[in-house]
Structure formats: C-alpha cells, structure tokens
Amino acid sequence: MPGKSLPNARNDTSLQDKHRDIYILIGAVIALCSIVLLGWTFQFEYLISPNSNLAAMVPSTAALMVGSAVALVLTLSVIGPQTKWLVWTLACLVVGLACLDQFLHLRVNGMGLDGNIFEGFRESSKQMMSTMTAFCFVGLGTSIILQPSQRRWGQCALLILASIGFIISTVGLLGHLFDASAFYSVSLFRAMSLQTSVAFFLMFLSILLSRRDIGWMKVFVGQGPGSRNARRLVIPLIGIPVGLCYTALVLSKAGLLNQNFSLSLIATIMIAALFVALLVLAANQNRAHQQQSALIGQLTQTVADRDLLLSEVYHRVKNNLQQINALLFIQAQSQSHQESKDALTSISGRIESLGVVQNLLLASPTRTHLSASDFFGELCGRLEHGLGGGTSHTRLVTEVTDRKITLDAAITLGLLINELVSNAFKHAFDYEALSPASPGVISVLFEMDGSHSILTVSDNGKGLSDFETASLPEGGSGSAIITALTAQLSGNLEIRSKNGTTTRIRIPSDRLEPYS
Amino acid sequence: MTNQPRVVIVEDDALIALFLKGTCEQFGSLVVGTAADGESALRILREEKPSHVLMDMRLNGSMDGVDIGMAISPEQPDLKVIYVTGSNEPATLERISQNHPYRVLIKPVTPDQLKEALS
Numbered sequence: 001m002p003g004k005s006l007p008n009a010r011n012d013t014s015l016q017d018k019h020r021d022i023y024i025l026i027g028a029v030i031a032l033c034s035i036v037l038l039g040w041t042f043q044f045e046y047l048i049s050p051n052s053n054l055a056a057m058v059p060s061t062a063a064l065m066v067g068s069a070v071a072l073v074l075t076l077s078v079i080g081p082q083t084k085w086l087v088w089t090l091a092c093l094v095v096g097l098a099c100l101d102q103f104l105h106l107r108v109n110g111m112g113l114d115g116n117i118f119e120g121f122r123e124s125s126k127q128m129m130s131t132m133t134a135f136c137f138v139g140l141g142t143s144i145i146l147q148p149s150q151r152r153w154g155q156c157a158l159l160i161l162a163s164i165g166f167i168i169s170t171v172g173l174l175g176h177l178f179d180a181s182a183f184y185s186v187s188l189f190r191a192m193s194l195q196t197s198v199a200f201f202l203m204f205l206s207i208l209l210s211r212r213d214i215g216w217m218k219v220f221v222g223q224g225p226g227s228r229n230a231r232r233l234v235i236p237l238i239g240i241p242v243g244l245c246y247t248a249l250v251l252s253k254a255g256l257l258n259q260n261f262s263l264s265l266i267a268t269i270m271i272a273a274l275f276v277a278l279l280v281l282a283a284n285q286n287r288a289h290q291q292q293s294a295l296i297g298q299l300t301q302t303v304a305d306r307d308l309l310l311s312e313v314y315h316r317v318k319n320n321l322q323q324i325n326a327l328l329f330i331q332a333q334s335q336s337h338q339e340s341k342d343a344l345t346s347i348s349g350r351i352e353s354l355g356v357v358q359n360l361l362l363a364s365p366t367r368t369h370l371s372a373s374d375f376f377g378e379l380c381g382r383l384e385h386g387l388g389g390g391t392s393h394t395r396l397v398t399e400v401t402d403r404k405i406t407l408d409a410a411i412t413l414g415l416l417i418n419e420l421v422s423n424a425f426k427h428a429f430d431y432e433a434l435s436p437a438s439p440g441v442i443s444v445l446f447e448m449d450g451s452h453s454i455l456t457v458s459d460n461g462k463g464l465s466d467f468e469t470a471s472l473p474e475g476g477s478g479s480a481i482i483t484a485l486t487a488q489l490s491g492n493l494e495i496r497s498k499n500g501t502t503t504r505i506r507i508p509s510d511r512l513e514p515y516s
Numbered sequence: 517m518t519n520q521p522r523v524v525i526v527e528d529d530a531l532i533a534l535f536l537k538g539t540c541e542q543f544g545s546l547v548v549g550t551a552a553d554g555e556s557a558l559r560i561l562r563e564e565k566p567s568h569v570l571m572d573m574r575l576n577g578s579m580d581g582v583d584i585g586m587a588i589s590p591e592q593p594d595l596k597v598i599y600v601t602g603s604n605e606p607a608t609l610e611r612i613s614q615n616h617p618y619r620v621l622i623k624p625v626t627p628d629q630l631k632e633a634l635s
Binding site: 311315318319321322323325326327329330333348351352355359362363382385 | 529531532534535538539574602603604605606622623624625626627628629632
C-alpha cells in the first residue's frame with residue numbers, strides 16, 4: 001500500500017544513528033565470516049585458519065553466523081509485518097540447523113552438516129562445529145527473535161541468553177589467548193575456532209548494546225556517576241587479571257615461575273585488584289552521600305528561611321488589616337451620623353473577610369490553596385457572630401462540597417459571601433416578626449454542577465419585590481462589588497425573589513481550583 | 517460597677533492599641549493602662565492588678581507576650597490573659613498554650629470577639 005507507513009516501522013534516521021556502533025560490529029562479523037567462506041571456496045588455508053594449530057571456522061558456522069547477522073540488522077533497522085517473518089525465518093533456521101548439526105554428529109554418523117553436505121569434507125577434531133558453538137547459535141537465534149520484546153519476561157530471557165553467550169564467547173577468546181590446545185581439550189569447546197569466538201563475542205555484544213534500556217547494560221552505559229565510574233574501572237578490572245595470568249603463563253612455560261606458585265600470586269593480586277575496586281566504589285559512594293547530605297542541609301535551610309519569610313509577610317499583612325480596621329473604628333467613633341458609622345462598619349466587615357483568608361492560609365500546610373469547607377465554615381461563623389446571628393432569632397447555615405480552592409478564589413468568594421450575607425442580615429427580615437418558632441434563616445450553599453461551581457446565598461425573608469425575578473439594586477456599593485467580583489470569576493449571577501431572596505452565582509470550576 | 521472589667525493592653529502598635537482601648541471602653545470595660553514592651557507591661561500589671569490583660573505576642577524589647585504572661589501568672593493567678601496575635605501558626609499557638617490563656621484572639625480582631633472575651 002503506497003504512502004501508508006508500517007505500524008511498527010522503526011526506520012527513522014535517529015534510530016540509524018543510535019545503532020551506528022552496532023552496525024559496525026555486525027559488519028565486522030559479516031566481513032570475518034565472508035573471508036572464511038572465501039577461504040573454503042578457493043581453499044586458501046591461510047584465510048580458513050592463519051595457524052594450523054588453531055581450529056577452523058567451518059562453512060556451516062560461517063553461513064549461520066552471516067544469517068544471524070542479517071537477521072539482527074533487519075530487526076534493528078526495519079521491523080514491520082513484512083520483515084518480521086523474514087527475521088523469524090532466518091533466526092529459526094539458525095537454531096534449527098545448529099541443532100541438526102549436533103544431532104547428525106552425535107546420533108547419526110559422527111559427522112556434522114559440513115561432512116554430510118560437502119563431499120570429500122573431512123571433519124576432524126579441529127574442523128567441526130563444536131557443541132558450544134551450536135549452543136551459542138541456539139542462544140543467538142532466540143535472542144534475535146526476542147530483541148524487540150517489550151514484555152518483561154521477553155526482556156529477561158533476552159538478557160539471560162545474550163549474557164550467557166557473551167560469557168561463553170569471552171571464555172573462547174581468553175582460551176585462545178592463553179593456550180588453545182588446553183582450550184580444545186575441554187570437550188564442549190572442542191574445535192570452537194578463534195574466528196567463531198570473535199564473531200559470537202561481537203554478535204552478543206551487539207544484541208546487548210541494542211537493548212541499552214534493560215539489565216546490566218543499562219547500568220554500564222548509563223549517564224549517572226556510578227555508570228561513569230564503572231566504565232572507568234572496567235579496563236583495569238579486565239586488563240589486570242588477563243595481563244597477570246598471561247605473564248604467569250609465559251613465565252611458567254619458560255620455567256621461570258613455579259606453576260602452582262603463580263596461581264597463588266595471581267589469586268593474591270586479583271584479590272588486591274578487586275579490593276581496590278571495592279574501595280574506589282566505597283569512596284565514591286561516601287563522597288556522593290556527603291554531597292547529598294550537604295545538599296539536603298542547604299535545601300532544608302532554604303525551605304526554613306522561605307517559610308520564615310512567608311510567615312513574616314503574612315503576619316505583616318494581618319497586622320496591616322488590623323491597623324486598617326483600627327483606623328476605620330477610630331473614624332467611625334468620630335461620626336455623628338448613623339449612616340456614616342454603618343458605612344464604615346461595612347467596610348470593616350469586608351476587611352475582616354480578607355483577614356479570614358490570611359488566617360486560614362497561615363494554618364494551611366500548602367499556603368497556595370485552602371479547603372473550601374474550612375474557609376466557608378470560618379467565614380460564615382464569623383459573619384453570623386458579627387452580624388447578630390443566634391441572638392435575634394436568625395441563623396446562618398452553610399452546606400459546602402469540600403475541595404481545594406486557590407487563594408485568589410478564596411478572597412473573591414469571601415468578599416462575595418460577606419456582601420450577600422451582610423445584605424441578607426440587614427434587609428431580609430422584619431426582626432419584630434421573628435421568633436424562636438419562626439426564625440430567619442440565611443443559607444450559604446457551595447456545590448458542584450458538572451464543570452461549574454454554584455454559590456447560592458438564600459434567605460426566608462420578605463424578598464425584594466413581588467416579581468419572581470429580581471435584580472441587584474442600582475447605585476449601591478454592595479451591588480457594584482458583587483457585580484465586579486462575579487465578573488472577575490467569569491460567573492453568572494441570578495437573583496430570584498420568591499419566599500425570600502435567592503442569589504445564585506454560577507462559576508466555571510477551573511477559575512477556582514488550583515493548577516487550572 | 518463592681519463587675520466592670522479592668523483591662524491592661526499590651527500592644528506595640530499604637531493604632532491597634534487605640535482600637536482595642538476604644539472597643540473595650542465601648543463595651544463598658546475600664547482600661548487602666550497600656551504598654552508596648554515587657555518591662556513596662558510587668559510594671560503596670562503589678563501596680564494596677566487588672567482583671568484582664570490583652571496581650572500581643574510580638575512586642576518591643578526582648579520579651580514577648582508569653583514571657584510576660586509566664587512572669588505575671590504565678591503572682592496574679594486570677595488574671596485573665598487574652599492573647600491577641602497575628603500569628604495562628606501551630607508553633608505560636610503551642611507556645612501560647614504553655615501559659616494556659618483565657619482566650620486567644622487572632623488578628624484582625626473584631627469588636628464582637630473582644631466583647632465576648634471580656635464578658
């Protein structure tokens with residue numbers, strides 16, 4: 001289907017860049033095996049095995065290795081429905097042929113694939129696929145199938161198989177380095193050639209590098225200081241034991257060092273090397289811990305300073321509010337007209353609403369938002385007390401759906417409630433007509449309605465007029481404040497006057513809640 | 517007027533002290549002295565032996581409200597110490613509670629709260 005991209009296609013350029021080092025390793029494997037196959041085709045002994053003492057990579061091994069390499073390249077570059085079957089076919093072929101080789105060799109006629117396919121091919125102890133080679137192919141084929149796995153079990157299996165293959169191929173490399181004939185004497189490794197060891201080493205390394213997001217490779221190639229330290233230590237950790245063992249072997253062969261003593265010497269030096277590595281790690285860990293402790297100390301101090309500063313600011317705000325209230329009180333005392341005194345007292349009430357926000361904020365653990373229930377409860381309690389609720393057969397009841405509201409929202413809602421409740425206390429009732437049997441009730445309701453919040457202040461008083469729908473009286477400062485604050489919250493105000501007065505303000509909830 | 521509360525105001529902010537004094541008098545209390553620091557507060561409290569003291573927490577000088585309360589309470593166990601504080605943080609309230617206060621009022625204080633505390 002032209003123009004339609006494959007669902008799982010992973011062919012973007014960043015992926016190519018990411019796998020560049022892996023492609024180089026796989027390229028080296030293909031080149032190595034091609035040289036060997038060329039040697040077999042044209043019978044160039046030197047290309048098959050540079051040293052007659054060493055085992056040779058047989059054609060079947062070289063072919064299976066090239067097949068594995070191609071399958072891995074396909075997996076890493078494009079894996080979609082169209083190529084997945086090809087990868088699976090190649091990998092299964094590698095696994096199947098390796099098993100068939102061993103079956104023929106061990107159960108049928110003592111010859112592997114090469115002896116049975118190529119007429120005149122004389123399999124010897126140095127020209128056959130070793131058991132360990134066949135085992136590695138099984139691991140390699142399975143690893144290639146599991147390479148893209150995102151499932152946990154698949155990743156675990158991939159990691160285990162690739163790590164085992166990596167270790168076996170390392171044993172093969174070191175075996176050739178130290179004493180090839182001794183290495184071949186181990187039956188499982190018999191005839192595993194140097195080229196095969198190198199090829200497996202590169203292939204398993206490629207697979208491990210292709211999944212840097214899992215297992216020990218994730219730790220080794222990671223960006224953290226621990227990973228950097230591990231990479232720094234890896235060369236001496238490999239180099240020292242290998243170098244020592246090789247030196248001891250050479251000296252033993254030359255008769256300069258007793259073989260058993262050389263073993264003791266190597267063991268001692270390796271213990272020393274590991275101990276040094278351990279100490280380096282410990283020192284790094286101690287240093288990291290010290291830095292972490294110092295940082296935590298600094299942060300704790302910074303937070304404490306910030307809290308102190310914030311408390312000081314809030315304290316100052318509250319003190320200023322109290323000072324303003326004091327000024328209003330002093331001014332009110334000097335007024336001879338009751339109307340002027342009332343005006344100053346109502347301003348004082350508004351300032352008190354701001355004070356409630358500050359009080360709750362100081363007690364709140366976050367200081368960026370408040371509990372609506374606490375805030376409404378505290379504010380309405382104060383309002384009821386301050387406006388004579390309870391003593392003149394009037395009651396203020398609140399019903400609040402609790403949630404977090406921002407500081408700004410609390411201030412605005414507080415001022416709105418102050419205006420509406422004060423208004424109701426002042427104008428809603430004929431106080432002479434109230435009695436304990438028929439009290440005046442003002443209720444404050446704050447609830448959710450889908451994506452909106454609704455603030456309702458209602459009373460069972462005498463109402464505004466005979467009409468069902470009423471409006472705010474024009475020209476009053478209270479009306480102006482209510483209109484302005486409702487608009488500030490993008491709210492919609494509705495007043496009804498039937499069996500008392502009900503003011504309903506519908507506000508989008510995202511204007512009230514934190515992190516909106 | 518034998519039951520008239522005799523009040524001393526300890527407050528370092530002159531405006532707030534004036535407000536507290538005016539409000540107390542409005543509710544029929546007699547304000548017998550005001551102080552802005554610990555030393556003068558203790559002197560006035562010892563001289564006047566009031567029934568109530570309105571005690572701010574933060575004051576001029578080295579003593580805070582609780583220091584004064586702790587110093588005077590053993591001498592005048594009947595004295596009703598009303599703390600008037602701008603800080604309702606748990607740490608401050610915990611410190612105030614050590615002096616077993618008669619009332620704790622959080623600023624901004626309203627005349628009604630004061631009336632209730634003095635009644």
